[in-house]
Amino acid sequence: xxxxxxxxxxxxxxxxxxxxxxxxxxxxxxxxxxxxxxxxxxxxxxxxxxxxxxxxxxxxxxxxxxxxxxxxxxxxxxxxxxxxxxxxxxxxxxxxxxxxxxxx
Amino acid sequence: xxxxxxxxxxxxxxxxxxxxxxxxxxxxxxxxxxxxxxxxxxxxxxxxxxxxxxxxxxxxxxxxxxxxxxxxxxxxxxxxxxxxxxxxxxxxxxxxxxxxxxxxxxxxxxxxxxxxxxxxxxxxxxxxxxxxxxxxxxxxxxxxxxxxxxxxxxxxxxxxxxxxxxxxxxxxxxxxxxxxxxxxxxxxxxxxxxxxxxxxxxxxxxxx
Numbered sequence: 001x002x003x004x005x006x007x008x009x010x011x012x013x014x015x016x017x018x019x020x021x022x023x024x025x026x027x028x029x030x031x032x033x034x035x036x037x038x039x040x041x042x043x044x045x046x047x048x049x050x051x052x053x054x055x056x057x058x059x060x061x062x063x064x065x066x067x068x069x070x071x072x073x074x075x076x077x078x079x080x081x082x083x084x085x086x087x088x089x090x091x092x093x094x095x096x097x098x099x100x101x102x103x104x
Numbered sequence: 105x106x107x108x109x110x111x112x113x114x115x116x117x118x119x120x121x122x123x124x125x126x127x128x129x130x131x132x133x134x135x136x137x138x139x140x141x142x143x144x145x146x147x148x149x150x151x152x153x154x155x156x157x158x159x160x161x162x163x164x165x166x167x168x169x170x171x172x173x174x175x176x177x178x179x180x181x182x183x184x185x186x187x188x189x190x191x192x193x194x195x196x197x198x199x200x201x202x203x204x205x206x207x208x209x210x211x212x213x214x215x216x217x218x219x220x221x222x223x224x225x226x227x228x229x230x231x232x233x234x235x236x237x238x239x240x241x242x243x244x245x246x247x248x249x250x251x252x253x254x255x256x257x258x259x260x261x262x263x264x265x266x267x268x269x270x271x272x273x274x275x276x277x278x279x280x281x282x283x284x285x286x287x288x289x290x291x292x293x294x295x296x297x298x299x300x301x302x303x304x305x306x307x308x309x310x311x312x
Binding site for chain 2: 009010012013016017020023024027030031033034035046047049051053054057058061062064066072073074075078079081082083085086087090093094097099
């Protein structure tokens, strides 16, 4: 909890609300990008932009709502290790089966 | 004697400097990346494979509706963290209110998923065995929904304990933190699913 000695101060309720507004805005941009791409072909730019926005939302929730940026680095290492392992494992699989490709 | 026993108990829990239950939860969540990663990869492998019966999931998504339920789940992370914050301030009433709000938003998401599945099956005719992409879609989103359901049950249990005891004790406070971590994790997994499975969806060429 936030009251443990040695821990950093967590954000205030107002800061949490501001973060939620930011997450909502990012979601609106994501959905808007989807429709922009439907209306006018973005020539493949939609995918990297959507992935960037998803990663941004992911990092915000993990860092601030899950408090990982305020926690011990041991927890960060465990969590990040699982994430990176999964990304590498499944990226290799998707590359192998040609679902994604390196370069054009 | 009792003090020594208490010290031993304390050491068992704090030998890493981190509460073992908390460390266990983070390791569990880390392992869940592999679980959901497998299901997402499975979907990506099959979503574009032609030659099967229609419709494919990408042909029948209702993006405005799914955006709404995604928004509800995203905002439930706010109410969850506000419940955690309220307990840290020892505001038991606010803690209960935010816990209930989180459970309700989770239920809205679950209701949306039930509605979506019903529409897909009965209106669009995309059943579990219609094509491999449909199977992968139901497996992925169904397992995520199951995780949300477990989260809602845990939230309601904490709410019930708080109502019955009049307050959440310090031990229950850790439980709330662990449930909160689980809940936020379910949210971040949906952030990935919403982008990769819905917004970046594609049906086989020549279909749809």
